[in-house]
Amino acid sequence: MAQFYRRYFANRNNDLKTSIQLLEPLVDQVAASGNVPQEKVLRKTLAEDYLAPATCQAAKAYQTLATRLHGHLSSDELDEMELPLKLLPSPRPIRP
Numbered sequence: 001m002a003q004f005y006r007r008y009f010a011n012r013n014n015d016l017k018t019s020i021q022l023l024e025p026l027v028d029q030v031a032a033s034g035n036v037p038q039e040k041v042l043r044k045t046l047a048e049d050y051l052a053p054a055t056c057q058a059a060k061a062y063q064t065l066a067t068r069l070h071g072h073l074s075s076d077e078l079d080e081m082e083l084p085l086k087l088l089p090s091p092r093p094i095r096p
């Protein structure tokens with residue numbers, strides 16, 4: 001159990017590469033153990049690790065576009081960006 005949480009906290013500390021390396025080997029082991037609550041946390045954490053770089057880069061790009069070019073964007077362009085800006089997480093630094 002302690003190993004699981006050490007791996008889980010690598011994700012929470014934004015060390016995505018380490019988190020993925022530590023969590024991937026556990027998926028089959030945890031699934032086979034029948035520990036459904038732990039498997040749910042593991043799979044959700046791993047999915048977030050896979051998704052984070054792309055979503056954070058997209059969020060940063062949209063925020064930069066909205067901030068730097070706000071006066072040059074049409075109302076249609078601003079409307080198109082509204083939903084992604086609301087749905088994407090705030091950009092956070094991604095560790096390589």
